Amino acid sequence: MNQADLPRWATAFALPLLNLFSALLVAAGVIYLLGESPVECLGILINAAVLNPEGLGYTLFYAATFIFTGLSVSVAMQAGLFNIGSEGQMYVGGLGLTLVVLALDSSLPGWLLIPLAMLGSAAFGAAWAFLPGYLQAKRGSHVVVTTIMFNFIAASLMNYVIVSFLIPAGQQNTASRVFADAAWLPKLNGILPVLGETPLNISFVLALVALVIYGLVVWRTTWGYQLRATGLNQHAAHYAGISISKTIIITMMISGALAGLAAVNSVMGSTHYLNLNFPAGAGFIGIAIALMGRQHPLGILLSSILFGALIQGGFDLSLEKANIPPETFIFIQGLIILFCGAMENLYAPALSALLKRKEK
Amino acid sequence: MQPAVEFQQISKRFGAVQANRDVSFSIAPGSIHGVIGENGAGKSTLMSILYGYYRADSGKLLINGAEQHIRNSQEAIKLGIGMVHQHFMLVENMTVLDNVMLGMEGGFRLKPQRHEVEAKLREICKRYSLDVDPLATIQDLSVGVQQRVEILKQIYRSANILILDEPTAVLTVQEAASLFEVLRLFKEQGKTIILITHKLQEILEITDQVTVMRAGTVIGSVATAETTTIQLAEMMVGRPIVTHLPRAAYAPGETVLDVKDLNLVNSQKVSLLKNVSFNIRAGEIVAIAGVSGNGQSELLEILSGMRLPTSGKLQMQGKDLPFAGRKDADGLPANFRELGIAHVPEDRLRDAVIKNFSVMMNSFLGYQKKLGKSFGLLDYKSILKNCTDLLAKFDVRPADPHLRIALLSGGNQQKVVMAREIAANPKLMLVGQPTRGVDIGTIESLHTRLLAMRDAGIAILLVSVELEEVRALADRILVISGGAITGELKAEEFDATEIGCLMGGIHTH
Amino acid sequence: MMFDDFQFSSILVSTIRNAPVLMFAAMAGLFAERSGVVDLALEGKMLAAAFVSAAVAFATKNPWLGILAGIGISVAIALLQGFVSITQKGNQLVAGIAINITLSGLTFVIAQYLFQQGGRTPDLGDARLFDIVFPGAEAVAGIPFLGWVYTKLIGGHSALVYLAFALIPVVHWVLYHTSFGLRLRAVGENPHAADAAGINVERTRFMAMLCAGVLCSFSGAYLSIVQSGFFLRDMSAGNGYLALTALVFGNWRPLHTALGCLMFGFFAALQVQIEGVVFPGIGKVPGSLIQMIPYVVTVIVLAGLMAKSVAPKAIGQPFVKSR
Amino acid sequence: ADLKFAVIYDAGGKFDKSFNQSASEGAERFKKETKLNYLEVQVASDTQTEQVLRNLARKNVDLIAAIGFGQAQAVQNIAKEFPKTKFVLIDGIATGDNVSSVLFKEQEGSYLVGVAAAIASKTKKVGFVGGMDIPLIRNFSCGYAQGAKATDAKLEVIQNMVGTTTSAWNDPAKGGELARAQFERGVDVIFAAAGGSGLGTLQAVKEKGKLGIGVDSNQNYMHPGSMLTSMVKRVDQAIYDSFMQLKNGNWKNGTQYKGLKEGGVDWALDKDNRSVVSADMEKRVNAAKQDIISGKIKVVDFREGNKCPV
Numbered sequence A: 001m002n003q004a005d006l007p008r009w010a011t012a013f014a015l016p017l018l019n020l021f022s023a024l025l026v027a028a029g030v031i032y033l034l035g036e037s038p039v040e041c042l043g044i045l046i047n048a049a050v051l052n053p054e055g056l057g058y059t060l061f062y063a064a065t066f067i068f069t070g071l072s073v074s075v076a077m078q079a080g081l082f083n084i085g086s087e088g089q090m091y092v093g094g095l096g097l098t099l100v101v102l103a104l105d106s107s108l109p110g111w112l113l114i115p116l117a118m119l120g121s122a123a124f125g126a127a128w129a130f131l132p133g134y135l136q137a138k139r140g141s142h143v144v145v146t147t148i149m150f151n152f153i154a155a156s157l158m159n160y161v162i163v164s165f166l167i168p169a170g171q172q173n174t175a176s177r178v179f180a181d182a183a184w185l186p187k188l189n190g191i192l193p194v195l196g197e198t199p200l201n202i203s204f205v206l207a208l209v210a211l212v213i214y215g216l217v218v219w220r221t222t223w224g225y226q227l228r229a230t231g232l233n234q235h236a237a238h239y240a241g242i243s244i245s246k247t248i249i250i251t252m253m254i255s256g257a258l259a260g261l262a263a264v265n266s267v268m269g270s271t272h273y274l275n276l277n278f279p280a281g282a283g284f285i286g287i288a289i290a291l292m293g294r295q296h297p298l299g300i301l302l303s304s305i306l307f308g309a310l311i312q313g314g315f316d317l318s319l320e321k322a323n324i325p326p327e328t329f330i331f332i333q334g335l336i337i338l339f340c341g342a343m344e345n346l347y348a349p350a351l352s353a354l355l356k357r358k359e360k
Numbered sequence B: 001m002q003p004a005v006e007f008q009q010i011s012k013r014f015g016a017v018q019a020n021r022d023v024s025f026s027i028a029p030g031s032i033h034g035v036i037g038e039n040g041a042g043k044s045t046l047m048s049i050l051y052g053y054y055r056a057d058s059g060k061l062l063i064n065g066a067e068q069h070i071r072n073s074q075e076a077i078k079l080g081i082g083m084v085h086q087h088f089m090l091v092e093n094m095t096v097l098d099n100v101m102l103g104m105e106g107g108f109r110l111k112p113q114r115h116e117v118e119a120k121l122r123e124i125c126k127r128y129s130l131d132v133d134p135l136a137t138i139q140d141l142s143v144g145v146q147q148r149v150e151i152l153k154q155i156y157r158s159a160n161i162l163i164l165d166e167p168t169a170v171l172t173v174q175e176a177a178s179l180f181e182v183l184r185l186f187k188e189q190g191k192t193i194i195l196i197t198h199k200l201q202e203i204l205e206i207t208d209q210v211t212v213m214r215a216g217t218v219i220g221s222v223a224t225a226e227t228t229t230i231q232l233a234e235m236m237v238g239r240p241i242v243t244h245l246p247r248a249a250y251a252p253g254e255t256v257l258d259v260k261d262l263n264l265v266n267s268q269k270v271s272l273l274k275n276v277s278f279n280i281r282a283g284e285i286v287a288i289a290g291v292s293g294n295g296q297s298e299l300l301e302i303l304s305g306m307r308l309p310t311s312g313k314l315q316m317q318g319k320d321l322p323f324a325g326r327k328d329a330d331g332l333p334a335n336f337r338e339l340g341i342a343h344v345p346e347d348r349l350r351d352a353v354i355k356n357f358s359v360m361m362n363s364f365l366g367y368q369k370k371l372g373k374s375f376g377l378l379d380y381k382s383i384l385k386n387c388t389d390l391l392a393k394f395d396v397r398p399a400d401p402h403l404r405i406a407l408l409s410g411g412n413q414q415k416v417v418m419a420r421e422i423a424a425n426p427k428l429m430l431v432g433q434p435t436r437g438v439d440i441g442t443i444e445s446l447h448t449r450l451l452a453m454r455d456a457g458i459a460i461l462l463v464s465v466e467l468e469e470v471r472a473l474a475d476r477i478l479v480i481s482g483g484a485i486t487g488e489l490k491a492e493e494f495d496a497t498e499i500g501c502l503m504g505g506i507h508t509h
Numbered sequence C: 001m002m003f004d005d006f007q008f009s010s011i012l013v014s015t016i017r018n019a020p021v022l023m024f025a026a027m028a029g030l031f032a033e034r035s036g037v038v039d040l041a042l043e044g045k046m047l048a049a050a051f052v053s054a055a056v057a058f059a060t061k062n063p064w065l066g067i068l069a070g071i072g073i074s075v076a077i078a079l080l081q082g083f084v085s086i087t088q089k090g091n092q093l094v095a096g097i098a099i100n101i102t103l104s105g106l107t108f109v110i111a112q113y114l115f116q117q118g119g120r121t122p123d124l125g126d127a128r129l130f131d132i133v134f135p136g137a138e139a140v141a142g143i144p145f146l147g148w149v150y151t152k153l154i155g156g157h158s159a160l161v162y163l164a165f166a167l168i169p170v171v172h173w174v175l176y177h178t179s180f181g182l183r184l185r186a187v188g189e190n191p192h193a194a195d196a197a198g199i200n201v202e203r204t205r206f207m208a209m210l211c212a213g214v215l216c217s218f219s220g221a222y223l224s225i226v227q228s229g230f231f232l233r234d235m236s237a238g239n240g241y242l243a244l245t246a247l248v249f250g251n252w253r254p255l256h257t258a259l260g261c262l263m264f265g266f267f268a269a270l271q272v273q274i275e276g277v278v279f280p281g282i283g284k285v286p287g288s289l290i291q292m293i294p295y296v297v298t299v300i301v302l303a304g305l306m307a308k309s310v311a312p313k314a315i316g317q318p319f320v321k322s323r
Numbered sequence D: 001a002d003l004k005f006a007v008i009y010d011a012g013g014k015f016d017k018s019f020n021q022s023a024s025e026g027a028e029r030f031k032k033e034t035k036l037n038y039l040e041v042q043v044a045s046d047t048q049t050e051q052v053l054r055n056l057a058r059k060n061v062d063l064i065a066a067i068g069f070g071q072a073q074a075v076q077n078i079a080k081e082f083p084k085t086k087f088v089l090i091d092g093i094a095t096g097d098n099v100s101s102v103l104f105k106e107q108e109g110s111y112l113v114g115v116a117a118a119i120a121s122k123t124k125k126v127g128f129v130g131g132m133d134i135p136l137i138r139n140f141s142c143g144y145a146q147g148a149k150a151t152d153a154k155l156e157v158i159q160n161m162v163g164t165t166t167s168a169w170n171d172p173a174k175g176g177e178l179a180r181a182q183f184e185r186g187v188d189v190i191f192a193a194a195g196g197s198g199l200g201t202l203q204a205v206k207e208k209g210k211l212g213i214g215v216d217s218n219q220n221y222m223h224p225g226s227m228l229t230s231m232v233k234r235v236d237q238a239i240y241d242s243f244m245q246l247k248n249g250n251w252k253n254g255t256q257y258k259g260l261k262e263g264g265v266d267w268a269l270d271k272d273n274r275s276v277v278s279a280d281m282e283k284r285v286n287a288a289k290q291d292i293i294s295g296k297i298k299v300v301d302f303r304e305g306n307k308c309p310v
C-alpha cells in the first residue's frame, strides 16, 4: 500500500509521471469539451514552451522568478513555518531595489548598481518578513495569519508609495520611471543568440546558484541541521540547544530575502520599472512550487520550469486558439499541483501490485 | 474449555522487519496471561493484530473457539476485546467522562447520556476503588490517574478480554499495586487479561501463565507457578542475566554540581520546586526518587538549561551556571552542554530524538556545533563513522545508521540517546527514567554503562520512579515530594518502606 | 467631510452585512479543521458555489435552486478534498491550494463557455435572494432608535444573513453537545485515541468535510446571489483566507470565530466610513493606507491580546496507523 | 494582401464592461463595415505585452492597438524594433513615427455626470466608487467632484475605493457594500468607476432604488430606470478611427487628447435613462458641455498636479 515497497525509480519517476499524465488527461477532457483537439493543443503547447528556443527562453524567464519564490517558501517550511507572505515580501523587495536604482542609476555603473539593487531587494524582503517572524517567535502569533495580513498590508502600502511618490509627474501608468540602462540585467541571449528576443537574463543563473546554496546549507551545514531539527521537533531542538526564536526569525528573514530577490528578475530583467501589483501571484505560485517540489532543490527547479512552461505555452496556445482562454491554464496548473503534489500515492498500490505480479 | 484467545501461526512483516513469525499460543479464559520479550520482539505488534490495528499477513485468530477476521478496532470492541496501550489513548483536552463516552455515546445528544455515564462511572470508581474525578480534564491528571482512566474505559465497556501493553511502565509501585488489585477483581469476574510488561517481578506476582517472545517468535509458554524471574530472563534474552552488577567502592571526588535554594514557580503561580538544595560529587550517582509529577521533570529541565528557575544558586565546579539575566531558556541548553552537562531526558520521543531523522542524524543532536568543518559544513564522513561505532558499542539493533529512528523500538532508541550522551564525555550526566519501557537485557547493559561512567569519575544525577533501579545504581538517594526534598539516604540505608513514606511526603526523621 | 460625520449606525448595519461571507466559510473551516483536515480550500469551494449558485439561479429563475446546486458542488469539492487528504493521505495544504487554483481557472472557463461575458454570469435580476422585511417594519420605521434597530439592524436582511447568525449557536451545540461533535473533536485532537475507542477516523473526517462543504456553499451563494446579483471571476477575493484567519483568531471555537468574523466585518465597515474623513490633527489619511486597517488591527490583536492560539493537535496530519 | 489588425487588451480583459470592451466594440464595428478581420489577445503582465507585441509585429500585422496605460513602455520598445508596424496606444503615451497615442480627458466627461448627479440628488450627497487609488481613477473622481460642486457648492461628495490588490476590480460584493454604506450616509447617486466591482455597485443602486452612473461604455442598458447616465469614453471610436485611417491611407502618428470637443468623452442619454433625466437636467448638462468645449469652464486634470481643486 505504501511507497516503501516500490523501487526508487518508481517513486522518483514513474509515479510523478503517471500523476502528471493523469492531470493532463483531465485537462485534455476539458479542452475537448471546449471544442479543440487536445493532441493538437499539447503539440502547440510543447512547441511554444520548450521546443521553440525563444519560447524556452520565456519559460526559463518565468521559472527564474518561481525558483526564488519557491525557495522562499521552502526554506521557511524547513523550519516548520508556512510562509504565505512571499507575495508581499517580493512586492516590498521590488520597492527596495527600485529605491536603490532610482537613487543611483545615473551615477553608478551596472556591475556595481545591480548587486546593490539586489541587496536592496533582499533587505526589504527580509525586513518585511521580520515582523511576522518576530511575532511568531516571541508572541506565538500564527505566521500563516500574520503573513496573509502582511500581504494585504504590503498591497496597500505599495499602492500608496507608488501612486504618491513614484509615478513621474503627469504620467498615468502606475509605475515608477523607467530605469537607466545601467540597471538592466544582462540578458542571456548575448551569450546564446539562439534564444532570440527573450527577457531571460542572468537572474536565471543566479536562481540556479541559489538552489545549490540552498541545498548545501539545508543538508550539509550545521545551521541547516538546526533548521530542519526546529521544523521537525521543536522540543528536541530546544533540548539540543538550538535557539528556536532565533532560528525562526532568521529563517523568516532569509525567506523574505529570497522572495525579495524574486523581484529582481521581473523588475530589473523585464519591465525595468516598478509597477503596481507586479508580482502577479508569483509568491503564491512559490507555495505550490515548494510543496510540489517537496522543498528539494531539484524538485523546486523542475516544478518551476513546469510552471514557467505552462504560463508561456498556455499563453501562446490561447493566442492561437480563440476557444481556449488563458484561464484554462490556471485550471491546469491547479490540476497538476493536485495530482503531483497531493496524490503522489494514487498509483502506488496499482504499480506495486503490477511489479509483484511480474516478479512471480 | 475453549481458550479465550488462540493465535495460530500468525505472521506479520513491516518492510524488512519480520515483526511476528508463526506465532502460536493460546490464552485460557479467566486467566491473567503475561507476554514478555525483548524490545522489538513483536509483542505490541501481535496485540495490535488482536485489536484489529494491523492485519496479519498469514495465520488464524480464534476468539472463544471461533475464527475471527478482525479488520478494525470497532470489530475488536464488538468481540469484547479492550486494549490499554503502551502510549495512552486519551484525548488530552477532554474530560475523563468524554473520553469514556467516546465511541459509546449511545445517542446523538450528549447531555442525557452524560448524566447517566457520570453516575455509572462514579459507581465503578467506588466498586473498584479507583479514585478518578469524571469531570477532570485529562491533561491535568498525573500519568497514574490517566492509567486509571484507561482501565475505567475498559470497565465501562465491559471488555471481556483485556490487553494491557506495558501498563506499569510509568506507574509507581503503589500505583502498580492498585492496578493489580483491579486486575484481580477482573479475573474473579471471569475476564481474560493479557499483560505485557518488562518487569518480571510483576509477571510472577499476578499472572497465571506467561509466554516469552524473541525476535518475532514464541520461545515458549510456561505456567507462572513453575518458573522464576531468572529463568524467564534467560528465555527472553537467550543468555543469563546478571542482576547484581559489580561496582567500584564509593570514593567520590570534588563537588561537581551544587544546587542551593532552588525554587520554581510556574505561570499559574504554583510552586513546583521548593528550596531544593543538594550537591553531586564526581564519581557518584545521586538518585532522585519520587512519585512522578513531584518536580523531578522540572529539576532535570532546569539543570539541563531547558528551563529557567525562579530563584536559586546553581554552581557547576564552583562557577555559576550561566542563566542570570535571561528572559527565557531559548538556546540555553547549548551553554550548559559546553560546561560538560549531558542530559538523557525522561521523554525521549518528545525531547531527545527527531523521529523523521535517521539514526545517524540523531547521533549528534545537541552536539551539532562541535561537528562543523569549515563554513559550518557538517562532516558526514566522521559522523557516519562515529555513529557506526556507537551502534556497535551499544548493541543497537538493527545497527543501520540510515534507518529512520522512529522505526527502532523504544529500547533501541534509548540506547542511541544514551550512547550519544555518554560519547560526549560529560562531567555531569543527567539521566531521566533511563530504562522506562526497556527490556531487562537492555536494562542490564544501560546500568552497566552508567556504573562504568560513575567509576570513571563522572557525576551522575539519576531521576527514576523505579525503586529497583535506584537501589541498583544510587550511591545516595534523595527523595522528592511536592517539589521539596523530603529525605536523604545512603545506598546502604536503602529501605523501600521508608522511601515510600518519604515519597508520600511523610518525614520519618 | 469632517470627523464627526461618520455614522456608527451605518457601520453596525454594514458589519452585519459583511460578516456572513466570512462566517459561513469560517464555520465550514471549523468543521474541517476540528476534525484534523486543514481547509485551505475555502476560497475554491466558495468560488465554485458562487458560480454554480448564480448560474443555476439564473437558469431556473429560482434562487433557492441556485443555493441547492451550490451546496451540491461545494460538497462535491469537499469530498474530493477529503479523498485526497483523508483517503490518499496527501498533503492537505497542497490539496487546498491546488483546489483553489483549479477552481479559479475552471469557474472562469465554464462561465465564459456558457455565457460569453468574460467569466461573468448575466445579472440574476429577480432570481436574486430578496431581503426579508419584518412585519410592521413600515409602522415602526419612524420611531427614533427602535425603528432603526427593527428595520435596519436586525430586519431587512436576506435569509442567508439570519442563517449565518443562527449558525453560531447551532455549530456550538453540534460541536460540544452531540456525539458527532465529540467524535469530531476527538478525531482532530488525537485520532489514535479515537480509533482505539472504535471510531472510524476516516469516516468522521469525511462527515466533517461534508459539513464544511454545505456551510461553505452558503458563503459563495451569499457573494453571488445576495450581495452582487451575478457571478464574477475570482469574486471570492481572498475572503476564504480571511475566514481562515478568523478561525485561527477564534482559536477554532465557534463563538470566538464568529466574533473574529464580526471584527473583520466591523473593520471593513469602519474603513469604508473613515475613507476621506478629515481627522482632527492628522488631516486626511490616504485611502490606500486606510485599506490596511482591518489587517493591521488583526496583527495587533493577534500579537497582543490573544498571543497563543492552540490548533487542534492532529491538524494537517493524515491518519496513519503506525509509528 | 489584406491589411492585418490586432487588439491587445490589458489584464481587465475583453469583457470588462469597461474600456477594453469598448475597444473590442470599435474593432468589431470596423470589421463589420470593412470585412477586414483582426486578431485579439489579452495579456496578464507587462512582460507578456512585449512578447505579444513582438509576435504580432513579426507576423506582419500592420496596426496593433494596445489598450491600457500598462502597455506604454512595451509599445515604446517594440515600435523602435519594428518601424514598419504601426501602433495605436490607448490611455498612455509612447513616442515614435509609427505610434499614435490616444488619451482621454476623463475629467471633462466626469464633470458632466457630476453636474447631472448634483441635480438629481435630493439628499445633496453624491457618491463615487473607484476601483483602486490610482491617478486614472482619481481623475474620474476629481472631474466628477468638480462638476458636482460647481452645480451646488454645498453638496457633499463621498468617495470610496474598493481595494489595493488586483481583486479590487473583481470584487462586486465589496463594490455593492460600498454603495450600501454610502446610501446609509445619505448618498442617493453613485458614480462607479471600478470595473467588475462597479457592476456590484450598480446592482446595489438598483436594489435600493437609487441612481447610478456607469463608466467607459454606455452602461445605461444594464438597469434601465436606475441608471442616471454613463460617462462614456469613446475608446471604440478611437480604435475604429485609427483602423479606418490606416485602411484609407491617412493614418497619423502623434499624441491626441480627446475631450468633449473631440468627441472622446461624453455623457450618455438614451431610451434607458430618458425617464430619469429631466428636461432641466438635460439642458444644464448640455450647457456645461458647451461651456467646456468653448473653454469657458476649465476642468482640472488631476494628473497634472496630482491635486484636485475641490
Ligand SMILES: Nc1ncnc2c1ncn2[C@@H]1O[C@H](COP(=O)(O)OP(=O)(O)OP(=O)(O)O)[C@@H](O)[C@H]1O
Pocket (backbone or CB within 6 Å): B014, B015, B017, B018, B019, B037, B038, B039, B040, B041, B042, B043, B044, B045, B046, B407, B408, B409, B410, B411, B437, B439, C321, C322, C323
Ligand atoms: N509500523 C511499523 N513499521 C515498521 N516497523 C515496525 C512497525 N511497527 C513495529 N515495527 C517493528 O517491528 C518489530 C516489533 O515491534 P513491536 O512494537 O511489536 O515490539 P515490542 O515487542 O512491542 O517492543 P517493545 O518492548 O519495545 O514495546 C520492531 O522491530 C519494530 O521496529
Ligand SMILES: Nc1ncnc2c1ncn2[C@@H]1O[C@H](COP(=O)(O)OP(=O)(O)OP(=O)(O)O)[C@@H](O)[C@H]1O
Pocket (backbone or CB within 6 Å): A219, A228, B356, B357, B358, B360, B361, B380, B381, B384, B402
Ligand atoms: N555518508 C554520507 N556522506 C555524505 N552525505 C551524506 C551521508 N549520509 C547522508 N548524507 C547527506 O545528508 C542528508 C541527510 O541525511 P539522512 O538521509 O541520513 O537524514 P534524513 O533525516 O533522512 O534527511 P531527510 O530530512 O532528507 O529525510 C542526505 O540528503 C545526504 O545528502
Ligand SMILES: [Mg+2]
Pocket (backbone or CB within 6 Å): B043, B044, B045, B086, B165
Ligand atoms: Mg511494545
Ligand SMILES: [Mg+2]
Pocket (backbone or CB within 6 Å): B039, B086, B166, B410, B411, B437, B438
Ligand atoms: Mg516498549
